Amino acid sequence: MLDVTGISHTYGSGAKTHTALGNITFTVEKGEIVCIVGPSGCGKSTLLRAISGLMPPTAGASRFMDTPIKSVPEDLAFVFQEYSKSLFPWLTVRGNVAFPLKARGMSRKRRNRAVEEALASVGLAAAVDKYPWQLSGGMQQRVAIARALVCEPALLLMDEPFASVDAQTRAELEDLLLRVRADYNTTVLLVTHDIDESVYLSDRVLVLSKAPSTIVATIDVTPLGPMRDQITTKETDEFVHLRGEVARLLRYGHVDENDRLGVPARAVAE
Numbered sequence: 001m002l003d004v005t006g007i008s009h010t011y012g013s014g015a016k017t018h019t020a021l022g023n024i025t026f027t028v029e030k031g032e033i034v035c036i037v038g039p040s041g042c043g044k045s046t047l048l049r050a051i052s053g054l055m056p057p058t059a060g061a062s063r064f065m066d067t068p069i070k071s072v073p074e075d076l077a078f079v080f081q082e083y084s085k086s087l088f089p090w091l092t093v094r095g096n097v098a099f100p101l102k103a104r105g106m107s108r109k110r111r112n113r114a115v116e117e118a119l120a121s122v123g124l125a126a127a128v129d130k131y132p133w134q135l136s137g138g139m140q141q142r143v144a145i146a147r148a149l150v151c152e153p154a155l156l157l158m159d160e161p162f163a164s165v166d167a168q169t170r171a172e173l174e175d176l177l178l179r180v181r182a183d184y185n186t187t188v189l190l191v192t193h194d195i196d197e198s199v200y201l202s203d204r205v206l207v208l209s210k211a212p213s214t215i216v217a218t219i220d221v222t223p224l225g226p227m228r229d230q231i232t233t234k235e236t237d238e239f240v241h242l243r244g245e246v247a248r249l250l251r252y253g254h255v256d257e258n259d260r261l262g263v264p265a266r267a268v269a270e
């Protein structure tokens with residue numbers, strides 16, 4: 001679905017430059033959820049922009065369904081952290097979700113049906129005539145997700161999509177994303193700061209280093225199985241082990257045999 005090869009990116013020119021991305025190569029398969037975690041400011045958002053065609057990278061290339069990405073492909077949708085900035089306050093929920101369909105010239109009848117289906121899939125069928133400012137933060141982010149889903153994108157790129165909502169809403173939105181993937185077989189590449197979230201949602205977690213960032217490790221999360229539950233999954237030994245592995249990679253940049261044997265992290269650092 002997505003093939004990223006040797007992407008690097010340097011901001012600025014002359015003496016004032018900052019290399020955010022080192023040399024990043026990975027793939028995302030159809031139907032996978034892949035999460036990217038990394039230290040603050042390491043270049044996670046830069047990576048999403050550089051691989052999606054929003055911004056040309058300094059070097060490297062990405063391919064989407066075997067076609068080189070030069071600009072944002074039609075079959076790709078974004079969800080950003082700040083729903084308050086990404087929704088149009090002067091449009092109703094229906095107007096916001098219908099927006100990308102209108103831009104594609106879809107008839108009003110088909111648009112209305114698609115909007116109602118997308119809103120039902122995020123549990124917001126009753127809010128269709130409300131304005132964003134009449135909804136809670138979590139509901140607004142559901143509208144943003146419905147707007148991304150309404151075009152049935154092959155690939156959904158999400159940049160910290162649940163970072164601006166409270167913990168309870170965040171858990172609900174995570175489960176919503178898992179349901180969406182199960183219902184639509186959507187492929188998802190998601191950036192998060194949250195280690196638990198990355199393990200809970202993913203098939204694979206890509207751990208980035210500090211800038212210029214590279215992929216320190218790829219963690220296979222499939223041993224957790226496809227069915228996830230906010231309480232019981234997080235109680236399993238496998239989940240605890242995986243979250244520890246991601247946390248150590250973020251802190252030390254590696255995991256050694258002592259970590260796997262359960263030696264406390266402080267002892268490993270010493």
Ligand SMILES: Nc1ncnc2c1ncn2[C@@H]1O[C@H](COP(=O)(O)OP(=O)(O)OP(=O)(O)O)[C@@H](O)[C@H]1O
Nearest residue numbers: 011012018020038039040041042043044045046047
């Ligand atoms: N348009 C820009 N021009 C110059 N520098 C930029 C630009 N955008 C980002 N940067 C710099 O690139 C680095 C990476 O930024 P980016 O937002 O990609 O990191 P991030 O990992 O997503 O950050 P966070 O974890 O805080 O969300 C930062 O040092 C940032 O200041």
